[in-house]
Amino acid sequence: MFEDAFIKSLIDRTDIVDVIGKRVQLKKSGKDFSALCPFHSEKSPSFTVSPTKQFYHCFGCGAHGNAITFLRDYSGYGFVDAVKSLAGDAGMAIPEPRPISAEDLAREQRRFDVMQVLAIAASDFESQLSADAVAREYVNGRGLTDETVKKFGIGYAGGGLRSALSGVSTDLLDRAGLVSVDEETGEVRERFARRIMFPIRNADGVVIGFGGRVLGRGKPKYVNSPETEVFHKGDELFGLDLARATIRRDRVGVVVEGYVDVAMLHQHADARVVAALGTSLTQGHVTRLFQVCDRAVFCFDGDAAGLRAADRAAGIVLGQIKDGKRADFVALPPEHDPDTYVRAFGIDAWRKLLVDSAVPLSEKIVQLIMRSGNVAVAEDRAAMARDAIETVRAIGAAPAFRAALHGRLQEALGMHLRVPGTVTPARQAKGPADRGESFIVDPTHHRVALLLAIDRQWAKRIPEELVDDVVRTLMNWFADPSNLADRDAPNFASVQSPYIRAVLAGALKSESDRTAMLGMETTKDAAEVMLEALRATVESKARMAAIGNLFGVTA
Structure with missing residues (x-):
């Protein structure tokens, strides 16, 4: 722009x-x-x-x-x-926006058209709820007040939407996800007929989709909008537009399963609550949540399906967690979901539950691994150890958490777990002493540091997909020649992170050993080999997420 x-x-x-x-x-x-x-x-x-x-x-x-x-x-x-x-x-004047291409203009117009139709539909659904006694009785029976209904824009699709949008083409209604068209017969059906409607809004409060709950005993119980030009359910959290300010203030976000759960908890003055649109938690959901909070609490229904959802969520969060962030899991009694729990016991009991019954992500992972077998049986214990090692290896962006979980799993299994990539940083002459802390170094970080230790000029050839905060720090450190003015006593004073000092120490030692054994004439060949290994890392990154298979998470 x-x-x-x-x-x-x-x-x-x-x-x-x-x-x-x-x-x-x-x-x-x-x-x-x-x-x-x-x-x-x-x-x-x-x-x-x-x-x-x-x-x-x-x-x-x-x-x-x-x-x-x-x-x-x-x-x-x-x-x-x-x-x-x-x-x-x-005191700078805002310049005219740069010219927009015809394709971009057409794409934005298509998106605008879809959102305009969704806004009209949302208004019509609200009107239909007001006019339908059965739908109103259901909403009132769920304990939702008129204020909450209005706040969330809850409505009812009674089956007459096309009359409210009579001037809109079938193609646009289809693109907005409001109708489905049978490819063979061309028959047009309303996607949400006879359903209580929950509008899904983006961060700006604009309707981008809907969730519909069947009125009565029909199947499926819930229907969401399909993927459209404006709606990608793997990235959106229901209620985030209303919860974001409170989550930012408290630095805590609470994730539940259902639309009514969110509305009821907001009604009871817990405005930190969002939902994952009735789908399994995704990496996009976790990323979006951790952008606005430091602690995420996952509280799913207390039935068997809710417990399975929590297990899958733990696997997803494990791959996304970063140091400084925390995830907790709360199990409800089997007969309750968040909606029924807060109505039965009140908001104070709900808030107390989220504190007193919270199981940290680390303990959740330990529980998942330990219940897969009998630790007293050698074969089971070996299988659990393999799972534990793969679990630790799958943590890429939280070196401190990774090391702590490694130690906790060794304690739980009563045995040493050798995870490839563990180094103990040596005491540095020109930086703070690391007192012998042991870190599990991400192999990618080690390879990048080793490549730069061979020749810092190779920094520009590091694959962009691998450049995270650690890699940027490594690149900046090697870019300053004064840090390696004396290779026998490198200057780590500018590096505050003990983990990054460990990465640097390990890479410099590996490069020193390589040079001593093979000589400087092999430098270019060694760099090419290391660069090829980094490229291979990019190509196989998805396959290396072994934790997905452990917890039944699909990519």
Whole structure:
């Protein structure tokens, strides 16, 4: 929308210390500023703001970016609003948006048309609920107040939607997911006839889809909108538009199963609650949630299906968890779901349950592995050990959590688990001592560091898909020649993370051993081999997520 040159000029003319300092208490720390991270809970400051680089970074949770991303992630601004705010502060005129291609214009028009039709449908569903005594009786019977019904836009599809949208083409109704067309006969059917309707909104509060609950005993019980140009259910959380402000404030988000669960808990003043649209939890859901909170609590129905959903969710969360984030799992009594529980026992009991009965992700994983066999039987114990090793290896973005879970699984199984990639960093001459901590180093991080140790010029050839916060730090460290002025005593003073110091120490030792054995003439060949290994990592990344198979999670 805006030219890159304008964005660069805007960032250059923005004082990031002023932008962040208005919202977070900063303290001068050398040439930079530090603070308690606003994106996760911590007791010691790990959040750094650099006025020279116009950049912020948290060494605890990995949050990073410029003034625009800060306004987006902390204050909830959209990209355009963040740009306008900063431009106003900087006294810069907003330029005309760059020309939009005909294809982009057509695509946006198609999306707009779909959302307009969905908005009309939502309004019609609300009107139908008001006019239908049976539908109103059902909603009232579920304990939902008129205020809650209005807040969530709950309605009823009585089967007359096409008359309200009589001027809309069948093609557009189909693209909006409101009708289905039989490919053989051409018959058009309303997708949501005779259902209580829950509009699904995006972060801006715009209706992008619907969930429909059958009125009576028909099947299926729930129907969601299909994938459309504006709706991707694997990325959307029901109720997030209403819960986001509270989740950001409390840094806690609660995930339940059903639409009514969300509405009822909001009605009882717990506005932290969202739902995964009646589908299995996805990586997209977890990513979206952890963008706005530090602790996610998953509380599914107490029946067998709910327990299975919680097990699958643990596998999904395990692959997405980052240090500084936490996930807990709460099991309800078998006869209850969140809706019935809060109505039976009240909001105070619900809040107490989420604290007193919460099982941390680490313990959930231990329970899943331990119940797969009898630890007293050698064959079962060996199988559980293999599962434990694969589980630990699947954690890619949380080195501290990975090490802690590794230790907990060894304790539970009563045996040593040798996970490939464990190194113990040596004591460094020019950096803080690491006191012999042991870390499980991600093989990708080790290969990247080893490639850079061979020759830092290879940084530009590292596959983009592998560049995370750790890799960026490694690249920055190797880019400064002074850090390796004395290879026998590398300077780790600028590296605050013990894990990254461990990665560097292991890579430098491996490179030193390689040179001693093979000589410098093999440098280019060694770099080519390492680069090929990184490329292979990219190609096989999906297959390496072995944890998915352990917990029945499909990609």
